[in-house]
Amino acid sequence: MHELSICQALLSQVTAIACERGAEAIERIVLEVGPLSGVDAALLARAFEIARAASPAAGAALSIETPPVTISCESCGARSQTAPNRLLCDACGGYRTRIIAGNELNLRRVELRMAEASTMGRPAETAA
Amino acid sequence: MCGSCGCSVTSNASMSSESGANQVAAARGAGAGDSAVEVLQSLLAANDRVARHNREHFDAHGVLAINLMSSPGAGKTALLEATIAALRGRHRIAVIEGDLETDNDAARIRAQGVPAVQITTGAACHLDAQLVHQALHELPLAGLDLLFIENVGNLVCPASFDLGQHLNVTLLSVTEGDDKPAKYPVIFRASDLVVLSKTDLLGVMEDFDPARAAAALAALGQSTPLISTAARRAPDLDAWLEWLERELSAPRALSSRAPLIAAAAAGG
Numbered sequence: 001m002h003e004l005s006i007c008q009a010l011l012s013q014v015t016a017i018a019c020e021r022g023a024e025a026i027e028r029i030v031l032e033v034g035p036l037s038g039v040d041a042a043l044l045a046r047a048f049e050i051a052r053a054a055s056p057a058a059g060a061a062l063s064i065e066t067p068p069v070t071i072s073c074e075s076c077g078a079r080s081q082t083a084p085n086r087l088l089c090d091a092c093g094g095y096r097t098r099i100i101a102g103n104e105l106n107l108r109r110v111e112l113r114m115a116e117a118s119t120m121g122r123p124a125e126t127a128a
Numbered sequence: 129m130c131g132s133c134g135c136s137v138t139s140n141a142s143m144s145s146e147s148g149a150n151q152v153a154a155a156r157g158a159g160a161g162d163s164a165v166e167v168l169q170s171l172l173a174a175n176d177r178v179a180r181h182n183r184e185h186f187d188a189h190g191v192l193a194i195n196l197m198s199s200p201g202a203g204k205t206a207l208l209e210a211t212i213a214a215l216r217g218r219h220r221i222a223v224i225e226g227d228l229e230t231d232n233d234a235a236r237i238r239a240q241g242v243p244a245v246q247i248t249t250g251a252a253c254h255l256d257a258q259l260v261h262q263a264l265h266e267l268p269l270a271g272l273d274l275l276f277i278e279n280v281g282n283l284v285c286p287a288s289f290d291l292g293q294h295l296n297v298t299l300l301s302v303t304e305g306d307d308k309p310a311k312y313p314v315i316f317r318a319s320d321l322v323v324l325s326k327t328d329l330l331g332v333m334e335d336f337d338p339a340r341a342a343a344a345l346a347a348l349g350q351s352t353p354l355i356s357t358a359a360r361r362a363p364d365l366d367a368w369l370e371w372l373e374r375e376l377s378a379p380r381a382l383s384s385r386a387p388l389i390a391a392a393a394a395g396g
Binding site: 002005006009010012013017021023027031036037038039071084085086087088095096097099105106107108109110111112113114 | 162163164165166167168169170171172173174175252253254256284285287288289309310311313314315317344346347348349350351
């Protein structure tokens with residue numbers, strides 16, 4: 001159940017971003033968790049329910065995108081979507097493949113509720 | 129501040145100052161007070177930073193660090209005991225042991241006459257870079273050639289955490305199923321070497337077919353070498369020792385090793 005450790009790392013990242021920007025609260029968090037990341041998206045979502053208590057993300061919604069495993073063949077160049085335990089080229093059967101999607105474990109986006117007119121934390125952004 | 133080495137890794141490696149470097153682009157959302165921040169940063173960024181720092185420690189002292197993983201009871205400690213005995217007088221070895229409880233494994237290693245630090249993780253199912261960082265300061269790194277980090281017995285969680293090792297070795301014992309690489313692709317894919325252990329029991333473990341294990345490993349799209357070992361009744365360490373010697377003498381691009389899950393980080 002390392003998903004709880006990952007959750008704690010997630011919360012410290014989003015908390016830092018929210019503090020930096022003087023946000024009032026975190027409204028939504030978007031993650032990318034590929035099947036080859038070693039992290040189970042459903043377990044991560046459940047761990048988040050527990051870990052977020054008393055954090056600035058206590059009321060945040062969590063969305064997890066799970067990109068399918070996609071490989072590219074080093075021999076014939078074909079791209080294929082495949083199962084996490086069968087990373088062979090669909091076209092030529094070659095084993096020299098490169099993963100181009102499916103191993104992500106990323107914080108993608110955070111949506112913040114800002115304090116009225118950027119009154120806290122840092123100076124108001126200078127107008128462009 | 130890290131008291132022993134003067135480095136800046138704290139025991140609570142937080143994200144604080146670095147998140148500004150992620151090319152955070154803010155876009156004002158529709159609602160007046162809302163702001164959406166595109167981040168694209170690995171969730172393991174904090175761990176990975178400490179892992180890189182550990183690797184710098186190893187490289188500064190010319191120590192080859194190997195992360196040894198397997199399910200519980202696959203024979204990691206037995207393999208290490210036999211390895212230490214076989215390399216005595218040739219290479220200076222130390223071991224970091226990870227378990228949920230007890231220092232039984234570290235005691236077994238110390239009985240072989242080499243330094244060992246036991247990390248007890250409590251309920252945690254894996255080692256992380258911070259735990260290894262604390263342990264490495266208890267070791268005489270300057271006097272070592274080879275450091276084994278024996279991870280918590282588990283084929284799932286350890287795969288996600290870079291510790292700063294140079295190489296990953298995963299044991300698959302012949303008392304397990306030969307389809308383990310198909311069941312746990314993440315950890316086997318991350319391995320630089322897979323070691324079949326307890327092969328002296330193959331005669332009585334009729335269900336285990338080494339060829340099926342090799343096929344399941346090959347299906348993970350890499351040419352990871354698979355070797356056989358036996359540490360106990362009829363010791364067979366030849367291929368393992370040969371691999372170790374080759375890695376010990378290999379010129380190593382300092383701190384260039386990719387994290388365990390390659391390209392998981394943003395932009396990779």
